[in-house]
Amino acid sequence: MTKPPLTLYLAAPRGFCAGVDRAIKIVEIALEKWGAPVYVRHEIVHNKYVVDDLRAKGAVFVEELEDCPDDRPVIFSAHGVPKSVPAEAARREMIYVDATCPLVSKVHIEAERHHENGLQIIMIGHAGHPETIGTMGQLPEGAVLLVETVDDVAKVPVTDPEKLAYVTQTTLSVDDTAGIVAALQARFPAIQGPHKEDICYATTNRQEAVKAIAAHAQAMLVVGAPNSSNSRRLVEVGAKSGCAYSQLVQRADDIDWRALDGIASIGVTAGASAPEVLVDEVIAALQARYDVTIEQVETAKESVHFKVPRVLREPA
Known part of the structure; x- marks a missing residue:
């Protein structure tokens, strides 16, 4: 027929992408260097095939650091983690490797810089996504406000509209994010944005x-x-x-x-x-x-x- x-x-x-490629290599090299098992907090990247392949090589995937023993290396996923996670790993004297994508780390640094300059930060991102949790977790609770849609912009409760900055999750829709940024700039003309677009x-x-x-x-x-x-x-x-x-x-x-x-x-x-x-x-x-x-x-x-x-x- x-x-x-x-x-x-x-x-x-x-x-x-380069960040995903790096994160997978980090797990593979860690297994070569320290042997199995190597623990990974959260899926190293969001793909079942990749995770299953690394699991077969000796990686153990867990959701929280408390699920890891003190005497085995742990890797933090490419999405980034709150500051409290490496701090706790250091307190427990664990060997840990941060596989956070450098472009996500760039957003973390931006957020910290804005905070040090006395600005309240609005993050454009998806609630509950590991990257959003990690970025918001770089700063004290309440220092970063989350908006997901243009409608959220109208309701976000800022402390001082003259002292604001925004950052974004790196994996958003370019067009949708542009609409949210425009709404933020319309409501808060003084808001500061990143020097270079956060979307990777x-x-x-x-x-x-x-x-x-x-x-x-x-x-x-x-x-x-x-x-x-x-x-x-x-x-x-x-x-x-x-x-x-x-x-x-x-x-x-x-x-x-x-x-x-x-x-x-x-x-x-x-x-x-x-x-x-x-x-x-x-x-x-x-x-x-x-x-x-x-x-x-x-x-x-x-x-x-x-x-x-x-x-x-x-x-x-």
């Missing part, structure tokens, strides 16, 4: 590639995890950019084939914590059902690289 033709627009860049280069680049594809594709598949903020934003960007159907899939098994019935073009991308092997799996599943022509849509080139912490570069 002849397969129906399908044009597959493959986003570039897609998948792993990888988030921005992946969203731009989706926008470029959405105009041509009838459907969009985003490879990523349900708890991955940047992956979920890619699904939203696809839908808002004119793609009639935009779906998040963890693996090829998650594809809703009935929803794709009759399509002739599809976009495929991956969130910053999704490995390329899962993209290959999705492409293979499409090729099994369609006569696929792949067109790569490249909107940016990435050459960012982050070193692992010094403690992992020193001999054991």
